[in-house]
Amino acid sequence: MANRQTRDRIHEIIFEADTPTGKRFDIGLMILIVFSVIVVMLESSEEWEARYSGLFYVLEWIFTIVFTIEYILRLTVTIRPLKYALSFYGIIDLIAILPSYLSFFLVGTQYFVIIRILRLLRVFRVFKLGQFLTEGDQLRRAMIASRNKITVFLFAVTLLVVLIGSVMYLIEGGQNDGFSSIPRAVYWAIVTLTTVGYGDITPQTDVGQFLSAVVMILGYAIIAVPTGIVSSEMFEQAAMARKTNTQVCRYCAKEGHDDDATYCKYCGGRLNEEH
Numbered sequence: 001m002a003n004r005q006t007r008d009r010i011h012e013i014i015f016e017a018d019t020p021t022g023k024r025f026d027i028g029l030m031i032l033i034v035f036s037v038i039v040v041m042l043e044s045s046e047e048w049e050a051r052y053s054g055l056f057y058v059l060e061w062i063f064t065i066v067f068t069i070e071y072i073l074r075l076t077v078t079i080r081p082l083k084y085a086l087s088f089y090g091i092i093d094l095i096a097i098l099p100s101y102l103s104f105f106l107v108g109t110q111y112f113v114i115i116r117i118l119r120l121l122r123v124f125r126v127f128k129l130g131q132f133l134t135e136g137d138q139l140r141r142a143m144i145a146s147r148n149k150i151t152v153f154l155f156a157v158t159l160l161v162v163l164i165g166s167v168m169y170l171i172e173g174g175q176n177d178g179f180s181s182i183p184r185a186v187y188w189a190i191v192t193l194t195t196v197g198y199g200d201i202t203p204q205t206d207v208g209q210f211l212s213a214v215v216m217i218l219g220y221a222i223i224a225v226p227t228g229i230v231s232s233e234m235f236e237q238a239a240m241a242r243k244t245n246t247q248v249c250r251y252c253a254k255e256g257h258d259d260d261a262t263y264c265k266y267c268g269g270r271l272n273e274e275h
Contacts, residue, residue, distance in 0.1 A: 018247065042056065064101075164186075165186030171211065247272065250269065257271065
């Protein structure tokens with residue numbers, strides 16, 4: 001019983017930010033993450049590496065050991081460790097420590113520890129920004145709900161740029177080295193339609209420039225379409241939103257539970273009683 005209480009207490013500290021202790025733990029962890037990312041960035045500079053290579057080496061292994069202990073603790077206090085290991089944060093936590101160990105066998109892999117910056121996504125849990133948790137969940141649901149519409153939209157845009165590129169190749173091909181092939185013309189169409197406009201390929205004929213102007217104007221309308229699709233879905237999701245917290249299920253390692261929840265809405269496991 002005592003062991004279970006200890007495990008639940010540790011679980012509450014390292015997985016949740018609704019308690020003072022849990023908040024302090026996550027803030028401290030984020031500070032370490034930021035410093036570890038800074039060290040990796042400085043280490044990539046030849047000047048800094050030449051002057052402080054020994055210090056960087058020691059600091060990197062300190063960070064790696066701390067993150068390794070934290071990862072093991074997360075696996076230990078989770079009732080179903082595999083669920084956590086295969087979750088988004090579980091995979092990120094593992095990737096954050098693997099490069100340092102792989103550097104013993106593969107040169108240069110230590111720089112991949114920059115992936116630790118993704119762990120800063122936990123900032124939304126640390127400061128208990130409930131409105132961001134709710135709206136983040138709404139955005140996720142809206143993206144899932146509108147995936148079919150977005151897929152159709154992307155398919156239509158793909159056909160459009162192929163058509164525009166082919167027409168531009170017929171207009172400019174043979175007299176403009178930039179449009180030497182249909183793929184190059186399609187590349188121009190993509191850059192122009194998305195309003196990026198690198199300027200490395202430009203039409204020279206009057207007809208080509210007219211078509212280019214039409215594509216530019218069309219690009220603004222194209223940009224507005226996916227925004228409207230997702231916005232409409234978010235409006236529908238807002239009506240169904242409920243306040244969530246940072247409670248993490250000990251069985252399936254998922255979060256986003258309602259404040260008054262006693263059991264996990266994903267697997268049915270009982271949530272931490274000390275929460």
